[in-house]
Amino acid sequence: xxxxxxxxxxVSVSEGTPVLLRCNYSSSYSPSLFWYVQHPxxxxxxxxxYTSAATLVKGINGFEAEFKKxxxxxxxxxxxxxxxxxxxxFCVVSPSITGANSKLTFGKGITLSVRP
Amino acid sequence: xxxxxxxxxxxxxRRGQEARLRCSPMKGHSHVYWYRQLPEEGLKFMxxxxxxxxxxxxxxxxxxxxxxxPKEGPSILRIQQVVRGDSAAYFCASSPRRAADTQYFxxxxxxxxx
Numbered sequence: 001x002x003x004x005x006x007x008x009x010x011v012s013v014s015e016g017t018p019v020l021l022r023c024n025y026s027s028s029y030s031p032s033l034f035w036y037v038q039h040p041x042x043x044x045x046x047x048x049x050y051t052s053a054a055t056l057v058k059g060i061n062g063f064e065a066e067f068k069k070x071x072x073x074x075x076x077x078x079x080x081x082x083x084x085x086x087x088x089x090f091c092v093v094s095p096s097i098t099g100a101n102s103k104l105t106f107g108k109g110i111t112l113s114v115r116p
Numbered sequence: 117x118x119x120x121x122x123x124x125x126x127x128x129x130r131r132g133q134e135a136r137l138r139c140s141p142m143k144g145h146s147h148v149y150w151y152r153q154l155p156e157e158g159l160k161f162m163x164x165x166x167x168x169x170x171x172x173x174x175x176x177x178x179x180x181x182x183x184x185x186p187k188e189g190p191s192i193l194r195i196q197q198v199v200r201g202d203s204a205a206y207f208c209a210s211s212p213r214r215a216a217d218t219q220y221f222x223x224x225x226x227x228x229x230x
Contacts, residue, residue: 004158034218043120043207043223044159090158103149103172104209104219106158 002027002093006107014115019078021110023065023091026072033074034092034104035065044090050074061085086114118143120210120222121190128228135195135202137225141210148191149219150183153205165191198229 005024013019025031035047048059055067065076074091091107121140129135141148146167151159164172165185176183180198185191195202205226209219 036221041226043122044221046218046220049218103161103164103175104151104159105161106151108158 002029002031002095002105004091004093004105004107006091006110008110009108010111010113012113012115013081015083016080019063019076019081019085019112021076021089021091021112023074023076023107024072025074025091025093027093027095029095032094033065033067034094035059035063035074035076036090036092038088038090038109040087047076047089081112081114083114083116086112088112120208120220122206122208122222122225124225125223126226126228128230129198130230131199132197135198135227135229137193137195137206137208137227138190139193139208139210139222140190141208142220145210145212145220147211147213148185149209149211150191150193151207151209153207153224155204159207162193195227198227200229203227203229 003026033050036044037047038044047063048057048065050057050067058064063078065074067074088109088111090109092104094104120142123138148165150162152162153159161175163176163183167185168187180196182194205224207224208222211219
């Protein structure tokens with residue numbers, strides 16, 4: 001079984017300040033972890049993914065995330081927020097073993113607001 | 117290389133009608149997944165298909181919902197006798213292989229049931 005917890009439903013930051021979006025996961029297997037972003041009325045875009053290689057993963061648009069097994073966390077960060085970063089962010093877990101169960105499990109999402 | 121295509125983007129149905137949602141995966145992808153997003157919630161897995169096979173339908177409601185991915189043509193998610201609770205955004209994703217591969221999402225179909 002696997003699950004994702006995104007404790008914060010809404011995060012607000014000022015433009016130019018750091019962004020931290022928290023994610024904790026639970027998985028019976030060594031998981032693959034993803035962050036997706038969804039802009040209003042748009043589809044989902046992959047920001048980055050972790051698949052048991054380097055624990056610090058760099059993604060698009062200056063985002064990165066660090067896999068911490070001891071804390072079962074995969075928090076998303078960005079040094080400096082832009083107005084265009086305002087969107088919904090989903091942390092996602094998938095079992096990394098090969099098998100029939102390929103479904104992604106999504107967190108409830110975090111709405112990021114960026115103030116001018 | 118075009119991304120995952122979904123149509124229609126918006127679909128309005130009255131209660132009791134049928135809704136057909138189409139998904140064309142990325143070129144070279146033979147695995148398709150359907151997810152449903154209810155208002156202010158994350159996406160929930162519905163079904164996973166390969167060409168002509170349903171691999172995992174554990175997230176599909178037991179009645180009124182069906183999905184197919186024929187040898188030729190797009191994947192179809194079909195909802196019969198729609199009810200207001202079916203109003204949601206339905207997303208399709210595709211991957212070249214299964215398990216741990218990145219899934220690439222389409223823009224979604226927003227279904228509104230009146």
